[in-house]
Amino acid sequence: MNNYTRCLLLLHFGCKTNIIFAIEKQMVTFARTKMPLSSTLIQWYQTHKRDLPWRDISYPYKIWISEIILQQTRVNQGLDYYHRFIERFPDVTSLATASEDEVLKYWQGLGYYSRARNLHKAARQIVSKHNGLFPNTYEEVIQLAGIGEYTAAAICSFAYNLPFAVVDGNVFRVLSRLFGVDTPIDSTAGKKVFKQLAQEILDTAQPGLHNQAIMEFGALQCVPVSPACNECPLADKCIAYSDNQVSALPVKRQKIQTKERFFNYLFIKAGNQTWLQKRTQNDIWKNLFEFPLIEDEKLLDKNELTQHDYFKMLFSDIQSDVHIRSVSPPIKHILTHQRIFAQCVLIEIDVKSKNWEQFVQIQIDELGNYAVSRLMEILLQNHLG
Numbered sequence: 001m002n003n004y005t006r007c008l009l010l011l012h013f014g015c016k017t018n019i020i021f022a023i024e025k026q027m028v029t030f031a032r033t034k035m036p037l038s039s040t041l042i043q044w045y046q047t048h049k050r051d052l053p054w055r056d057i058s059y060p061y062k063i064w065i066s067e068i069i070l071q072q073t074r075v076n077q078g079l080d081y082y083h084r085f086i087e088r089f090p091d092v093t094s095l096a097t098a099s100e101d102e103v104l105k106y107w108q109g110l111g112y113y114s115r116a117r118n119l120h121k122a123a124r125q126i127v128s129k130h131n132g133l134f135p136n137t138y139e140e141v142i143q144l145a146g147i148g149e150y151t152a153a154a155i156c157s158f159a160y161n162l163p164f165a166v167v168d169g170n171v172f173r174v175l176s177r178l179f180g181v182d183t184p185i186d187s188t189a190g191k192k193v194f195k196q197l198a199q200e201i202l203d204t205a206q207p208g209l210h211n212q213a214i215m216e217f218g219a220l221q222c223v224p225v226s227p228a229c230n231e232c233p234l235a236d237k238c239i240a241y242s243d244n245q246v247s248a249l250p251v252k253r254q255k256i257q258t259k260e261r262f263f264n265y266l267f268i269k270a271g272n273q274t275w276l277q278k279r280t281q282n283d284i285w286k287n288l289f290e291f292p293l294i295e296d297e298k299l300l301d302k303n304e305l306t307q308h309d310y311f312k313m314l315f316s317d318i319q320s321d322v323h324i325r326s327v328s329p330p331i332k333h334i335l336t337h338q339r340i341f342a343q344c345v346l347i348e349i350d351v352k353s354k355n356w357e358q359f360v361q362i363q364i365d366e367l368g369n370y371a372v373s374r375l376m377e378i379l380l381q382n383h384l385g
Contacts, residue, residue: 037201037237038201038213040234041210041214042206043233044213044217044221044233045209045213045216048216049213050216050220052066053066053079054066055212058159059159060155060159060160061091061092064134064151064155065119066082067154067155069082071112071115072110072111073111078110081109081110085107089106092123092134093123095120095123096120096124096126100120101287103116105370107371108371108374109377113285113286113287114286115146117286117287118147119145119146122146122147125143125144125145126144134159136156136159137162138153138162138164141155149167153165153166153211154166157207157208158208159208161206161208162207163202163207165201165202165207166211167191167195167198168215168218169185169218170219170222171194171214171215172194172218172250173218173222173224173249174214174217174218175197175198176249177240177241177245177250178234178237178238179197180239180240181249182248183251184250184251184253185251186253187253198214256337257337259337260338260339260341261295261339261340262297262299263293263340263341263342264293264294264299264300264305264345265290265292265293265345265379266291266293266311266345267291267344267379268291269347269348269349272363272365273361273363273364274362274363274364275291275292275360275361275362276289276291276359276362276367276370277289277290277292277293277359277360288372289360289370289371289372289376290373290376291344291379292314296308299330299342305324314355315353317355318349321349321351322349323347323348324346324347325346326345326346327345328344328346328379328383329343330343331375331378342375342379344383
């Protein structure tokens with residue numbers, strides 16, 4: 001452990017010198033064994049790694065796409081999306097020249113749509129500032145839209161073998177248990193400590209392989225719940241295992257309170273025509289399409305809907321031609337920090353209102369051409385089959 005790391009840890013842990021000594025002891029133990037930590041991880045990785053299309057390649061574009069997809073998505077869910085996305089956008093230029101609506105459509109179902117918007121923005125940055133060539137330095141990579149320290153380290157180590165340690169959820173878990181560190185991983189202090197620990201143990205001769213190994217180790221071996229510690233090649237060196245603290249680590253601060261929201265969607269039909277709106281506010285599903293929406297403090301019945309100010313405004317000039325045909329059963333849709341209760345109100349009209357300039361009029365059979373949220377997908381499936 002270098003002096004900088006020791007000072008950082010001392011400043012953070014204060015009088016908890018026992019933690020500092022434990023970490024130093026771990027470092028010394030790994031250094032003296034015939035099989036250092038990185039070598040153990042790499043050996044395990046070469047035996048147990050999954051066969052994934054973004055591995056064993058040095059093409060930064062594909063590595064970048066895979067990392068963004070996997071930020072909030074499990075591998076088994078993201079794999080098909082990766083293939084589909086790469087088939088349509090095989091390089092930076094094809095992504096940069098596409099419309100944002102098309103990029104969002106190909107991202108549909110993955111959620112966290114800011115990832116797709118940032119991908120598109122970054123591709124255009126690469127074309128305009130780097131002549132379409134993916135930058136090859138950490139300093140340039142991290143300046144791209146949507147790329148933080150973890151993603152920049154992953155791209156630079158995997159594509160260019162640069163010595164930057166990755167720290168994702170899997171790495172946090174491995175390091176926290178191995179070194180017995182109970183600092184919350186989502187705190188500022190914790191992020192600094194774990195980042196420096198990850199850098200300390202990095203095999204700078206083969207950083208890409210090391211990073212892949214420790215991430216895969218956390219994904220398959222040092223899993224969140226009930227890991228097979230008796231089969232772990234690091235069990236004899238793991239402080240959490242020896243102290244019976246595996247289930248207690250890593251530590252996270254108290255979760256953010258979940259917010260409840262109530263969406264009343266208006267599926268307005270006039271023959272084979274319907275209307276959509278685009279979400280343009282800085283909120284969930286930005287720039288995705290949806291039916292006209294009344295968000296309220298609850299789901300509204302027919303009478304409450306017709307008395308709602310926004311409903312009155314929408315249909316003020318065609319009141320006698322508005323027919324509410326049905327209100328769907330409520331749907332509960334769970335996001336990371338939001339719980340959404342939604343229903344779809346089927347409304348048939350005889351003539352179009354003049355109050356809908358903000359809406360897009362389309363044929364109903366064209367709904368599949370528009371990028372929508374997973375909640376809208378469910379509503380469409382229920383109403384259109």
